[in-house]
Amino acid sequence: MFSEYAEVFLFPGKFFWELTICGQFFIRSGGRVKGGAHMGRNRKVGLDWWPRDIGLYRDPKLRAARQKFGVLGPYVYECLLDIAYGDKGYYIAYSGEGREDTLWQLREYTAGLENVTIETLAAVVDQLAASGLFHAALYERGFLTSKRIQMGYFLATVTRNAVPINFDIWLLTEQEMREKNPSGKSFVLRAFISRTENAIYRTENAIYCTENPQSREEQRTEEQRTVEDSRAEQTREEKAVTADSGLTTELEEKLNCKFDHNFCLELRRLQNKGMQREVFLDTARQTAENAPRNPAGYFRTLLQNCERDGILTAEDMQKRAKPAPAQPAIGPSSEQLSAFDQEWYERVKRYTREKAVPS
Structure with a gap:
């Protein structure tokens, strides 16, 4: 409540x-x-x-x-x-x-x-x-x-589900919006990406039409074929993201859960950014040790923390690891002992060693 x-x-x-x-x-x-x-x-x-x-x-x-x-x-x-x-x-x-x-x-x-x-x-x-x-x-x-x-x-x-946006006066970049909406489900973000891709396509298509004059019917057929090829390419990319060289499957086995498609896209984005396999596996190990109720969500949070702290490689993890504290010396130092105390201290150590040796 x-x-x-x-x-x-x-x-x-x-x-x-x-x-x-x-x-x-x-x-x-x-x-x-x-x-x-x-x-x-x-x-x-x-x-x-x-x-x-x-x-x-x-x-x-x-x-x-x-x-x-x-x-x-x-x-x-x-x-x-x-x-x-x-x-x-x-x-x-x-x-x-x-x-x-x-x-x-x-x-x-x-x-x-x-x-x-x-x-x-x-x-x-x-x-x-x-x-x-x-x-x-x-x-x-x-x-x-x-x-x-x-x-x-x-x-x-x-x-x-739908938001009318005038992107001519829109100031946020794709990166800024993705940082606030990593899942990419925002309609504004998806419309922004689609608009950028369509602008590139229209520019390339205008150049192509200028160099190769076609009838309207032929141009419409060509555009339809391009859209179908783009969808097929997107399907192949989604399948490639899901497969992802076995890393996704290995992480799912370690955490005993299944990742949704958006999470697989997030893993691919982190890999493209330079995050190494060792970082993924070490983060999965930490998640499994803590045994959270939602392993996938906890794992994603740890990965976002690694990205924020600039931990992308095994070397970065070693730099983050704190050195083990030095063990304090047992007994007084030789500078603190007088000659008599030094002799007595040596006799005590010999006696201790002799008692430790089995007869």
Whole structure:
């Protein structure tokens, strides 16, 4: 069971809902949802809850805005996060009508005894962008977004079956997303990889068509054949990953469990990164000695720790091993004994040896 409590905080013109589960702090988004994102058969875009970093107001990048505008600076930044996560999910359209609409929403957020002008709110947003809280190049193009915002959206949508993403303004790399989602099940990650592969295919196909003019029917047939060949190649690669020169089978026997396909892909990735057989076997030995309830999950965690600590070879394991502590000497040293004590000590040792020899 886990402890759960919810409170509501009233800010000028808006409500923020707070939910704490197992010590993690979440805020429910109160931003507007446009275009019927929650109606009919349209796919869900925004978030209902978004994770708030502990100590957000202590971020050094907020220092300049706080010094210039007081608490209004970090408060406007939090309001912008609420608008982004609740509407587009990972960005705010901040040009033309989108800019005007965003500033009016901020005015609703900050409405109170002292009305903040639109000009002041625009100056706060400019200062936040200048401090690096939003991506500078995309801000010039009319978008408010950052890697922090996009990573929060990526983690919140891992379990969704479909997520509309504009990869022209997407800042996260494949490696950054894989580190947070090693299983590769995220729709955003799979769409990102597919988009990259399709871009390469379209480029190669455009060059081929330029050099070899074909009719539309012939080109369509060629494309279909290419897709079928790609699927066949993918099937062969999956079978190769499953076989993997017997290492997977050996590890399964040592742990007395079966690995799923995603775990086999993870093993292949670690091998391609340079992790040697000895590291896999030693990690499996540690897992078997601890006898966890979920051997595969425990084994995967140990492998991730090895990757994080840079332990990929047998030499790396030897460097990590701590040297055995030196055994303390038994008895006093010869420098600590006087001549009389030295003679007595030698007699005691001879007597001990004589008693130890059987008659």
